[in-house]
Each structure stands twice: as C-alpha cells, then as structure tokens.
Amino acid sequence: MAREWLSAITEPAIVIIDAIAFLVIVAGTLQVIGRLVGAELKGASNHDKREIGLAYARWLIVALTFQLAADIIETSISTSWEAIGRLGAIAVIRTFLNYFLERDLAELSDGADVHAPP
Numbered sequence: 001m002a003r004e005w006l007s008a009i010t011e012p013a014i015v016i017i018d019a020i021a022f023l024v025i026v027a028g029t030l031q032v033i034g035r036l037v038g039a040e041l042k043g044a045s046n047h048d049k050r051e052i053g054l055a056y057a058r059w060l061i062v063a064l065t066f067q068l069a070a071d072i073i074e075t076s077i078s079t080s081w082e083a084i085g086r087l088g089a090i091a092v093i094r095t096f097l098n099y100f101l102e103r104d105l106a107e108l109s110d111g112a113d114v115h116a117p118p
Contacts, residue, residue, distance in 0.1 A: 003077075010077050014070045021066035028059025054108055057101050064098045 035052045038044075068091055075087040 007077055010073050014074050017066050017070040017073070021063045021070070024059060024063040024066060028056055028063070031059070032056040050108060054105055057105050061098055061101050061105075064094050064101075068094045068098070 032052060032055065035055070036049070039049055039052060071087050071091050071094070075084055075091070078084050078087065
C-alpha cells in the first residue's frame, strides 16, 4: 500500500522535474543562439564570445542538476537491480559531466579575470 502511494506521487514528480530540465536546456539554448547571433553581428571579441559560452555551460549545469534529481527519485522507488544499476550509471555520467563543466567554468572564469583590464 505504501509503495503504491509513493509510486503514485513520485512518477508525476519525475516527469515534472525532467520537463523542467528540458525547458532549462531549451531556454538556455535559445538565449545563447540569440546572444551569439548578436555578438557576430556586432563583431564581438573572443572574450565576449567566451562569456556567452560560460553562460550556456551554466544553463547546462542547472539542467543536469534537475535531471540528476529526477534520476535519484526514480532510483529510490525502483525494485529492479538492473534499473538501479542503469540509473546509477546515468547518475555517475551526469555527475562527472557536471564536475567537468564546473571545472571548465572555473578555469575560464579565472582566465578571464587574469586577462581582464583593471
């Protein structure tokens, strides 16, 4: 009885959280496309274009965090070891991708600060 109740609540939550992640990716992509087109038309510097790339990476990190949250919820109600293993693998991949994106953001930000005019 309790498991059925938990499944009834978590399944819509998973769909909603995945939908939020999807919307974050779409919104970030549309924003970046608009900014890149504007930057190209204005002849923006490489520094400005790098800032646009950093903004997009931030959008992706937010989306990955939402997707990971949905995976964790889904794993918590799964009864199959195969499903748990599959979702665990997805969580690990997303976590590593998130880590490397954040590391790249930090490196690019540090580099931008070093080369920025006083």
